[in-house]
Amino acid sequence: MTGFALGAEQEEWCGQLRALAADRLRPLADKGEPGRVNRPLLAALGELGLLERVFTSGALELCLLRESLAYGCTEAETALALQGLGAHPVLGSGTPEQRARWLPEVRAGRAVAAFALSEPGAGSDAAALALEAVRDTGSAVDGGGGGGGGGGGGWRLSGEKCWISNAPEADFYTVFARTGEGPAAKGVTAFLVPADRPGLSGEPLDMLSPHPIGRLSFDGVPVGPQDLLGEPGRGFKVAMDTLNRFRPSVGAFAVGMARAALDATLAYTAGRRAFGGVLGDLQAVGHRVAEMATRTEAARLLVYAAAGAYDAGSPDVPRRSAMAKLLATETAQYVVDHAVQLHGAVALQRGHLLEHLYREVRAPRIYEGASEVQRTIIAKELYR
Template identity: 95%
Template structure:
């Protein structure tokens, strides 16, 4: 990318992805049940090699991938992104055994991953999470089944007791990246990351009926045993694992939002150019034309900021937290603006169940909250500016 303009190969790849999303993935998404993991869709993402790209791409390529899929099939985009979010800590901080056990299955779309950070009392303030990991000096048996666990007796493990809430892919995931408080220090310094298979004794969950069509649930930990072999990184260093993951994925959340905004904008251009009104078409009205111009300008500005943040991440820039926060903030707020005005310009037709804009209107709200609400992004930006 030069001067924030995509090269010919990148443009061709994005076009190919948009076509795949519409022709191959949308039919599978339509057959899925809202609020449930769509395993056939995940398998298709694996067969097409798109899940592999999540783990081998830089931040910019990840953004192009997410934006292009979101344009044609938001369900496919979300399924892909959640695999990356849940499994990236395994890639970045896992042991060779953990990577060998889980990552091939995730890349193939056969194992469902989840990122379990939020709690009933600790959503936006991730450093305030309270799920305790209490030292278990006795046996910390990790169970069998999918966990492939072994006894940590004599080594010393932990037991997890408490709740995680608003966890995407819960309770249907096959494993969870869980962040718990082991107490090596105050606030963020006492957080540890664990890989917890779904069949671990004491772990249960229930789905939550949410506005977003992808699965979200609550997890309950009733003395769930974890041992040293379940650690992702070092004890007390889990917050860094979480932030490294979020810094990578925040610009691509912005890319997801840009994809939705571009889909809404294109639908609006087509509709207002053809819809008869007052002796011409809607697009002839200055009020409509100016509104569409504003939608297009904001979408382009958000797209460029997302690309800039991704480029900074790939270049190892020290200001990644600020750039990532700016990209997520502007893109998600812009997408909300664009989709809302697209609905307004379409009128009642856009409110019909099954209409593209009705779907986008439901989808576009959640990204302003998850992976750090807009208010949190502003706080991050301000702290970085005054640092």
């Protein structure tokens, strides 16, 4: 691609993905139960090779994938993204044994991954984690699901995680806990914790979300050196590397929703007769749609630029990723809201595309760093 347009092959691929989302994935999503993992949908994403793309694509290709799926089926996009978010630390920081055990299952859609960072008192302030990892000096413990436990070289996890996507139904969790090598972010370690590990339990939360979100409780959960993701005390870097990788593509998810809302609005206002003509002929309507389109295009370009910077190894990735996530998610909220306004009451009917998007579009302004956090990151990077 150039700095301003996709190539012909990329445009064709995106079109194929949008059609695939609408024709193959949307029917599976519609059969899913809200608040539960849709395993048939995950299996289809695996069979189609789309989960494999999450781990083999560059950041730009990942953005195109997420944007195109979001246009046709937000549930499929979210299922795919959560697999990537939960398993990317395994890909980037896991041992050969961890990768061999879990990544083929994730890519096939057979194992469900989850990224367990947020806590009741540490959502946006990720460095303030309270989940404690205490050195285990007792005898070795068979942790199940691939090992774990003491022998003097392990830890016991105690505390809570909250607002964790795919919890409590995930098969394994990337968990960030305080091991105390240093203050704040310097004392956080990342672990791979299988769901069947003793002392680990969870409960679903009743959230405005089509996928499960839950709370996890750790009651002396045993983990050992073989469960480490990276080095002790370097877990915050594992978390930030993952978030920097995925933040531009959260923006792409938002752009996909905005483009779907915009296209629906163009079609509706071009055909809806009112006041002696069609809605699109009214200057107030035309100007509103023009603003929606301009903001969507600006967000799309910023997302692609951030992804390109990540692929190029640019040092300003944190700033660009934060800008892309901020603008795209705020833009999608604006576009979907105005699309609903221009459609009127019909858009509020249960099952209407815009009723669905209106519920879906709110969460991305919060997760993986709320808009306020993105502004803080941008400011710090500018003054660095």
